[in-house]
Amino acid sequence: MIIYVYKQNQYLGKLEENNDRITFIYSEDIGEKCYIDTIKDKKNTFEDLPLVFKNLLLENEDLTKKTSTKIEKLLLLSDIHGSYQFSQTKHISKKKNKIYNYQDVKEEILDSGYSFPNILDYKLDIPKEKLEANNQNNVIGLSGFQHKFSVTKDDKTKTITTSENDSNYFMKPYNKHHLIFQNESYIPCLLINEHLFMTIARDLGFDIPYNAIIKGEKDYHYIIKRFDRFDKIKFDHEEFATMLGYDSNSKYNTTILEIMTKAQAYLPNNELKELLSFIFYSVVISHGDLHSKNLSLIHQSNAFNEQKKCVSPYYDISTSFIYKGLKNRDIGMKVFNKKKGIKKQDFLNLAQKFEIDNFEDEIERICRYFINNFKSYINSLPNNIQNIPIAQSGYYENKKTFKFVLERYYNQRCQYIKEKIDKGLLPDINIFK
Numbered sequence: 001m002i003i004y005v006y007k008q009n010q011y012l013g014k015l016e017e018n019n020d021r022i023t024f025i026y027s028e029d030i031g032e033k034c035y036i037d038t039i040k041d042k043k044n045t046f047e048d049l050p051l052v053f054k055n056l057l058l059e060n061e062d063l064t065k066k067t068s069t070k071i072e073k074l075l076l077l078s079d080i081h082g083s084y085q086f087s088q089t090k091h092i093s094k095k096k097n098k099i100y101n102y103q104d105v106k107e108e109i110l111d112s113g114y115s116f117p118n119i120l121d122y123k124l125d126i127p128k129e130k131l132e133a134n135n136q137n138n139v140i141g142l143s144g145f146q147h148k149f150s151v152t153k154d155d156k157t158k159t160i161t162t163s164e165n166d167s168n169y170f171m172k173p174y175n176k177h178h179l180i181f182q183n184e185s186y187i188p189c190l191l192i193n194e195h196l197f198m199t200i201a202r203d204l205g206f207d208i209p210y211n212a213i214i215k216g217e218k219d220y221h222y223i224i225k226r227f228d229r230f231d232k233i234k235f236d237h238e239e240f241a242t243m244l245g246y247d248s249n250s251k252y253n254t255t256i257l258e259i260m261t262k263a264q265a266y267l268p269n270n271e272l273k274e275l276l277s278f279i280f281y282s283v284v285i286s287h288g289d290l291h292s293k294n295l296s297l298i299h300q301s302n303a304f305n306e307q308k309k310c311v312s313p314y315y316d317i318s319t320s321f322i323y324k325g326l327k328n329r330d331i332g333m334k335v336f337n338k339k340k341g342i343k344k345q346d347f348l349n350l351a352q353k354f355e356i357d358n359f360e361d362e363i364e365r366i367c368r369y370f371i372n373n374f375k376s377y378i379n380s381l382p383n384n385i386q387n388i389p390i391a392q393s394g395y396y397e398n399k400k401t402f403k404f405v406l407e408r409y410y411n412q413r414c415q416y417i418k419e420k421i422d423k424g425l426l427p428d429i430n431i432f433k
Contacts, residue, residue, distance in 0.1 A: 001068070002014055002016045002088075003075065004087050006084070006087065006093070007236070008083045008303070008304045012026065013026040015049075015074075023043060024044045034304060037243065038051060048070065055241060055293065056074070078150075079163070079165050099301055100230060100233055101301050110313060116196075117380060117381055118211070119215070122153070122159060125159050126151070126160065126161065127162075131216075147172065148170050150171075151223065153223065160214070172191055172223075173221045174191055181391040187323045189220070191220050192402075193322070195222060199377070200373075200377065201278070201314055201317050204369055206314050208317070227312065227315070235298055236306075238297055240254065240259050243297075244262055252291045252292075252333060254333050256331075256334065257336070260353075266310075277366065278314055282317070282331055286319050286320060286327075286330045286413065286416075287320070287330075287332070288330060290332040291333060297310065297311060321413070328340060335347075348363075367425050378406045378407060388402040389402075390402055
């Protein structure tokens with residue numbers, strides 16, 4: 001079987017699978033300067049799909065369908081991130097994209113000036129079976145398994161509909177299996193959680209795209225703007241997992257040291273500092289699902305031969321700490337061989353290794369913002385969200401409100417900051433009461 005690969009509407013090369021061997025051969029028209037970072041030769045042979053393509057596959061039930069070849073799974077993809085396209089027929093595109101610099105259009109793409117909480121009173125014109133096509137085994141920590149699909153958001157009619165191609169938004173519906181306490185994956189309010197911590201990241205100065213929540217029958221859905229689309233133009237971006245040689249099954253095996261070392265090859269010092277700051281923020285909030293597919297670099301333009309990259313906007317941000325059985329790590333990837341109990345000095349050591357100045361000031365800035373502002377985010381949630389009942393460990397009838405769970409979480413994270421980061425940041429002992 002042969003599949004033809006296109007990038008930015010131009011023919012890149014072909015994938016061929018024979019006798020469990022996969023080859024990728026670049027087009028004769030493609031110069032070496034345009035080769036993919038992880039596919040360096042004119043003709044390349046693999047035992048499995050090249051990671052740059054394999055990591056585009058969803059990790060949920062949508063792609064468990066049996067196919068006669070491995071490469072055939074790529075034909076099941078639609079409206080994926082970046083500009084790659086796959087076809088069984090070869091064609092020469094005459095379409096020439098207008099070239100945009102990402103930094104010039106980033107603010108318009110992200111459109112992140114919403115007020116929190118951003119709760120949309122929109123009609124969902126989406127078939128019920130589409131909303132409920134959830135993987136019953138979906139658990140936090142396997143974010144690629146989370147059901148998601150492309151949608152169109154019509155602000156005039158206040159309607160959200162499904163979309164097959166070139167959409168600027170995608171939707172994550174809540175998973176009804178996450179609302180059953182007896183299930184291992186009991187993670188209620190997960191998408192409110194994501195909206196909350198995405199917004200805090202934005203307010204700390206990190207780039208995040210527009211996102212909102214929409215009330216469903218039993219929980220809230222989530223909609224987010226794509227950060228790689230502008231005026232029907234697509235920007236390519238590469239997850240650190242792919243760049244470092246990790247597939248979806250090993251995305252947690254990456255270390256922060258590997259991430260920073262790879263990033264240093266592409267980023268100026270100020271962006272490297274920003275990336276380390278975001279990783280520190282992730283530890284403060286106990287973003288236990290931060291893995292190497294949740295961080296990426298985006299191309300600085302949509303030119304076919306673009307090689308320069310910058311830090312992409314951040315995505316899939318939430319805390320895992322408020323859910324049962326998920327308090328055993330404060331981050332998904334190891335910081336100096338540990339995922340919990342990470343100390344201020346660990347980050348100062350990383351900053352020193354990568355020649356990042358004044359990182360202690362950044363540590364203090366992020367901690368102080370969290371300490372001084374987190375409760376105001378909780379209080380800004382409407383009463384019907386604050387009062388969502390969440391079952392606790394033990395008897396199912398032992399329920400607390402979502403507000404109570406968040407306030408307890410806040411106290412626990414303040415205690416972490418006091419013990420592991422800087423006790424001087426919390427002089428008032430009554431904060432824990």
